[in-house]
Amino acid sequence: MVKRLRELALIYKGLSDDSFRVLLTLNSLGLKYEYVPLEEIERITKLTPSRIIKSLKELIDVKAVVKHKTTQSFRLTYLGLDLVALKKLSDSGVLAYLGTRVGVGKESEIYVAKTPTEKIVAVKFYKIGRVSFQKIKRVRAYALDESRWFSLSRNAASREYTVLSKLSNYTSLVPHVYAHVEHSVVMDYVDGVELYRYKKALMPEKILRSIMSALRSAYVDLGIVHGDLSEYNILVSVSEGEKPYIIDWPQYVYRDEPGAEKLLLRDVSYMVKFFKENYGLEKKVGDCLEFVKGLRDEI
């Protein structure tokens, strides 16, 4: 059975002010409690019990909140956390409009959105644990609550924001970032096609060179290695002359960490192999590695 997803933007628009107050409270108490007791919600929101019950009902209906099986206590779902992040991004003037979901990755969902100045941006919501959580739930009646994963998602968003904001100083081959709140990152929307779907590049060699120069900026200027580079984490913007954008950076490592060299070799050889298999390009992994490390100026 396929469940129709109600759009996030619709749910957001439909929520009352009371419900947002309850959501924000559940979020801020989520570090202290796995499930937040009703009395705590009353104490913090200062809403009357009947208004809180009404809000909780609304939030449970849209699956933003779940109730504990036996006690009068409640916690956010990932959808609830999305709504909290959106509320904060909207209140702080980062976002003015949320559009539809434009991407689903291994551990994230990406939405298109607009800033108050009508700039089109992408909002990446980390959903770490979501896949494994659903798998566990299918085979076992008892599963860890997905809220246990929130801190990992918040951490990934913060890492990706930090690295992208620094990298933008050195290369234009990554999206610009604007903000990060909770488990979300707001960045430039890249109007592009993932490299794995972009089969007939006109200038494959130029694309490969650009990818290597982005890795070089990361390595030489910032001292980091991407660590998960593949045709899934590169978006090619056709309208900008097949310009590649390297995305998905939260797993980056510093070049002096143990294992960094191995990851760099993996990233570089993976790309060289991809362009050899798809376009017959004969580049040497060793030459590309030297280029990325700043030991030669051409490839």
Ligand SMILES: Nc1ncnc2c1ncn2[C@@H]1O[C@H](COP(=O)(O)OP(=O)(O)O)[C@@H](O)[C@H]1O
């Ligand atoms: N800035 C962006 N602009 C447009 N689409 C994006 C952007 N970032 C991600 N996407 C889309 O979302 C997908 C997943 O994003 P990604 O950052 O790779 O997340 P994951 O960690 O889940 O793999 C990408 O393959 C791409 O299709």
Ligand SMILES: [Mg+2]
């Ligand atoms: Mg990815």
